[in-house]
Amino acid sequence: MTFTVAITGKPNVGKSSLFNKLNGRRLAIVNDMPGVTRDSKDFTADIDGHLVKFIDTAGWENKDTILSKKMVEQTLKAISRADLVLLMLDARNGITPDDIQFGSIVRKSGKPCVIIINKSESKINILENEIYKFGFGEPIYISAAHGRGIADLFEKVISHKTKFYHEQEEENPEDNQLKLTIVGRPNVGKSTLFNAILGFERAITSDIAGTTRDAINHYLTYKDTDIELIDTAGLRKKANVNEIIEELSTAESINAIRRSHIAFLVVAADQPLEKQDLAIARIAIQEGKPLILVINKCDLIKNFREFEEEIEYLVADNLSEVVGLPIVYISALKQQGIDKIFDKALEVDQKWKMKISTGKLNSWLCNATTHYIPPLANNGRRIRIKYMTQTRVKPPTFNFYCNIPEDLPESYNKYLRNSLRKEFDLQGIPLRMIFHKNKNPYKNR
Numbered sequence: 474m475t476f477t478v479a480i481t482g483k484p485n486v487g488k489s490s491l492f493n494k495l496n497g498r499r500l501a502i503v504n505d506m507p508g509v510t511r512d513s514k515d516f517t518a519d520i521d522g523h524l525v526k527f528i529d530t531a532g533w534e535n536k537d538t539i540l541s542k543k544m545v546e547q548t549l550k551a552i553s554r555a556d557l558v559l560l561m562l563d564a565r566n567g568i569t570p571d572d573i574q575f576g577s578i579v580r581k582s583g584k585p586c587v588i589i590i591n592k593s594e595s596k597i598n599i600l601e602n603e604i605y606k607f608g609f610g611e612p613i614y615i616s617a618a619h620g621r622g623i624a625d626l627f628e629k630v631i632s633h634k635t636k637f638y639h640e641q642e643e644e645n646p647e648d649n650q651l652k653l654t655i656v657g658r659p660n661v662g663k664s665t666l667f668n669a670i671l672g673f674e675r676a677i678t679s680d681i682a683g684t685t686r687d688a689i690n691h692y693l694t695y696k697d698t699d700i701e702l703i704d705t706a707g708l709r710k711k712a713n714v715n716e717i718i719e720e721l722s723t724a725e726s727i728n729a730i731r732r733s734h735i736a737f738l739v740v741a742a743d744q745p746l747e748k749q750d751l752a753i754a755r756i757a758i759q760e761g762k763p764l765i766l767v768i769n770k771c772d773l774i775k776n777f778r779e780f781e782e783e784i785e786y787l788v789a790d791n792l793s794e795v796v797g798l799p800i801v802y803i804s805a806l807k808q809q810g811i812d813k814i815f816d817k818a819l820e821v822d823q824k825w826k827m828k829i830s831t832g833k834l835n836s837w838l839c840n841a842t843t844h845y846i847p848p849l850a851n852n853g854r855r856i857r858i859k860y861m862t863q864t865r866v867k868p869p870t871f872n873f874y875c876n877i878p879e880d881l882p883e884s885y886n887k888y889l890r891n892s893l894r895k896e897f898d899l900q901g902i903p904l905r906m907i908f909h910k911n912k913n914p915y916k917n918r
Contacts, residue, residue, distance in 0.1 A: 475517060476634040477526045479551045481579070482561035483571050484532035487591040491561070491617040492516075492529035514689040520627050523634055528555060533575040552579065557633045558586040559626075560609065567598040576607045587629055588612040594619055650692070651822055654703040654733035656757070658749050661741040662769040666805035667691075667704040670814075695815045705729045730756060734825070734867070735763045735818050742770040742780070742802075746787045758794055758903050761868035763821045765799050765901075767814060772804040796891055797900025824902050826866045833897075834861050834871070841892045850880035858908075870905040878908035 480488045496516050515528040530551045531544035552558055558579050562572055579586050586609045590599060594616040604612050613629055615622030655663045671691055690703045730736055736757040740750050745768065757764050766788065774780045781802070788798050799817050803810035838861050847856040858881075860874040871893070875881065886906065894900055 475524050475526045476557070476637070477515075477528065477555045478557045478559060478630055479528045479530060479548075479555035480559045480561065481530050481548055481552065481575070482532065482559075482589075483563070483569070483575070484534055486532075486561045486563045487617045488532065488561055489529055491559075491589070491591065491615070492527060494617050494620055494623060495527055520631060523631050525630060525634060533571060533578075535571050535574060549578075552582050552584060555584055556637060557630065558582070558584045559589050560586055560607070561589045561591050562599065562604075562612075564590045564593040564597040564599055564614070565595070568603050573607075576609075580608060585633055587626075587633075589626065590614045591617050594621060650699045650701045651735070651818065652701045652703065652733040653735050653737060653818055654705060654729045655737045655739060656705050656730060656753055657739035658741075658747070658753070661739050661744075662805045663739050664704055666737075666739060666767070666769065666803070666811070667702065669805045669808045669811055670702065696819065698819060700815075703729050703733060727756060730762060731760050733762060735765060735821055737765050737767050737814060737818075739767045739769050742768050742774050745784055746791060751791050754792055754795075758792075761903050761905060763825050763868075763902050764795060765801060765814065765817050765821060768800065768802045769805050771802045772807050772809065777802075793887075795901050795903060796894060799901050821901065824899055825868060827869060827897070827899070828866055829863050829869075829897055831862045834863060837893065837896050838873075841889060841896075845885075845888055847885055848882060850877040852877075852880075856881055856885075864907075868903045868905055869899065870907070873906060873908045875908050875910065878910055881908060 480492055482488055492514075495518055515526055517524055517526045528551045530548040533545060533548055534541040560576060560579055562568060576586075586607075588604055588607060588609050590597065590604070590612050593614040597614075613622060613625050615626060617623075655667055657663050667689075671693070690701055693700050693702060738750065738754055738757070740746060754764055754766075766784075768784060771777070771780075784800060788800065789796070792798055799821060801810060801813045801817055803814065805811070838858065842858055847858060850856050854877065856875060856877050858873050858875045862872055864870050864872050873889075886908075890904055890906060893904065893906075894902070
């Protein structure tokens with residue numbers, strides 16, 4: 474079990490700035506507006522050979538609103554998961570009643586805690602005797618924005634880790650994980666699906682479109698496969714993205730697709746495959762990521778067979794670049810069909826990382842070009858595709874060697890792509906096909 478550290482405190486004290494600084498990537502949205510982080514999220518860091526999982530939390534707000542209460546609930550859950558709590562205070566604003574109340578809650582949890590004084594690069598409006606009243610010992614002064622004090626923080630975290638785990642040997646859980654990202658338009662049930670899979674409310678859900686702003690993740694095991702499941706903010710049309718926070722959320726959702734292995738595109742059964750659904754699908758396809766189309770809210774459908782035929786037609790008509798796209802029909806709210814999603818993901822992952830021998834590929838190429846002879850080039854000569862090989866996986870990428878590749882029409886390219894998919898059972902998998910001019914890399918061997 475990896476040593477886990479929760480970064481906690483009031484909104485806008487710099488928790489997400491610290492989280493991003495520790496990670497080296499912008500995984501959490503950072504803005505001066507309080508309450509930007511609404512869900513907890515985590516990543517595993519290697520600190521001089523020590524594996525530590527950091528959790529960025531939504532923040533503690535003593536407000537009587539539904540969203541604030543859910544943010545507090547998420548923060549408390551993160552503390553319960555943690556082995557060490559970092560309580561962040563704002564050096565500029567001083568200690569507030571909310572800080573004191575939250576410190577009391579952390580103390581009652583029984584978890585070890587270190588106080589972090591952030592934004593300490595300038596004037597500090599906190600007296601030391603006020604800090605020691607929390608009962609958590611000596612604080613650490615940092616500036617997350619400027620990277621100051623991070624080494625001291627690392628030293629403190631490792632000392633706590635050593636104390637509790639005695640230098641246990643650990644493996645990085647990210648090495649062999651299958652990364653699955655849930656994407657889709659706002660309010661189609663992405664977070665409801667995420668929570669239904671996990672069995673508890675990990676992502677905040679409501680009828681308000683755009684409730685999820687951060688991409689949040691959770692780790693689980695299914696049929697002996699370690700999985701990182703990522704829930705993302707809803708992707709809207711660019712014309713409808715008018716808040717800076719929402720622009721950042723959209724960018725982060727796209728980044729989540731890029732670092733995932735497979736994308737679950739969730740669409741609502743009562744509004745299936747609208748233009749924005751197709752735009753999201755094409756983002757994943759362009760990134761070479763396999764898609765699984767998840768039709769949610771199927772409990773609302775009366776004539777299922779007719780609806781299924783309509784979906785299959787829409788997919789074939791609008792997403793011809795991934796012929797055979799896998800489709801799963803579910804009701805996240807009623808927890809129906811959810812197991813099928815993971816079974817399909819494991820199947821798709823095997824195809825996405827499939828390596829095909831050069832002999833089998835060229836045997837297929839010979840048959841395919843004999844069955845449907847390539848057309849004439851613009852100069853009247855016959856186009857000849859002489860050789861091919863697979864150069865990489867994830868996604869499967871194939872190099873073709875041809876005498877006049879620039880004149881090969883898109884229609885023939887599409888024929889080869891569909892034939893290749895059918896021959897090697899790569900239905901629904903994005904393929905990359907690159908045509909080179911008449912070079913056989915094995916001709917001198």
